[in-house]
Amino acid sequence: MNLDRWTKMFFLIVPLIFIILLINTPIKSQAGSSKGHLGMGNLSWKKWDPQLVEELKRSQTPTVIDFTAKWCFTCKINEKLVLETEEFKKLVDEHNLTLLLADWTHRDPIIGNWLQSQSVAGIPIYFVINSKGELINLGETISIDEIRKAIEEK
Secondary structure, three states, X not given: OOHHHHHHHHHHHHHHHHHHHHHOOOOOOOOOOOOOOOOOOOOOEEEOOHHHHHHHHHOOOOEEEEEEOOOOHXXXXXXXXXXXXXXXXXXXXXXXXXXXXXXXXXXXXXXXXXXXXXXXXXXXXXXXXXXXXXXXXXXOOOOHHHHHHHHHOO
């Protein structure tokens, strides 16, 4: 085998291994515990429910909502780079954030209909409820700064 073939195999196999590792990483539990997913092990994610979202908006409770699925590659990247970080945990603690998880792994029609009502076609998608009770769509990629800005919006 010549060097060119080895190079091609390397650039095929390494990303494939990376994808397999991401897909097999445990994800957040719908039951509300993180099952070690967030690395800190003590962030509590509540199961997303459209009625709960309305209650949190009415009570103006600062909230982060994560719409995710086991098969979603971009979701896994956002989780590793943002939601599993110590900086995110500090933001949650600092603002006493409620965390909601909507697992769309099996294409739940209630989640799908709610996303459509928000003019969203798929996942990942992240929302914040700020202290004014406003629901803010953060889009499909997130950063700590974007979350902080949305939460602190006055």
